[in-house]
Amino acid sequence: MDSSFIGSWKLDPSKNVGMEAFGKAMGLPPDQVENYNKLSYVVTMTQDGEKFTVSVDFAGAMPNRSYTMKLGETIDYNSAAGVTAKLTVTMDNGKVLETYENEEKKTKWTVQRSVAGNEMTAVTKLGDATLTQVLIKV
Template sequence: MSFTGKYELQSQENFEPFMKALGLPDDQIQKGKDIKSTSDIVQDGNKFKFTVTIGSKVMTNEFTLGEEFEFTMPTGEKAKTVVQMEGNNKLVATVKGIKYVSELNGDVMTSVVTMGDLTFKRVMKRI
């Protein structure tokens, strides 16, 4: 299953408490919670390019499955991680104790980010 496509945010749960726990300032959290974000994903075999646009902020992460790369976190901080594929529709990575799981089912991608006992969930639809 190919992840390639453009996805638009449909819903999210626990955005504010999760971003606060990450250390984002309240003004950025308030701006970010009401903005519809989009994600452009290009998959070429084991190579991926994720471009996330939230308002005027654009973050890009490029990686090859199973190879270490520098990941840009929502705070702008960079950290090294490795992304693995589970099955043919789930991407999994752990960065600085935060677990990222993105699962594609048809045209819907669900991302669950877990830090300790706090979980942030985003549902995006291919457009």
């Protein structure tokens, strides 16, 4: 993984764009989408050799999550909201690309992360829905 992604990143929920459309595309109830749109969390990325770990701290609002993997390896993903999927993370032109596939619901979505200075932008796409989020390095 590119070293620019390593460290801790705090979501700025005031910069969320497209949460309602994405939540609807995921089949989430409106109250849950509203809660996610206000949720602030910290993502910490660390690397040990070929393996990297992504930890998400929801500051008590939801159970924390942690995933360890290698680039190109597919793992079982379980979100704090109970969404399950197969997750594969790759790098493409200096950007992190996360590909999620839920076989049960036959849905596939992607998250593309890029870093510029102290900001990480995450663009999530599912069908026609696009969610853009900004995280600040802490």
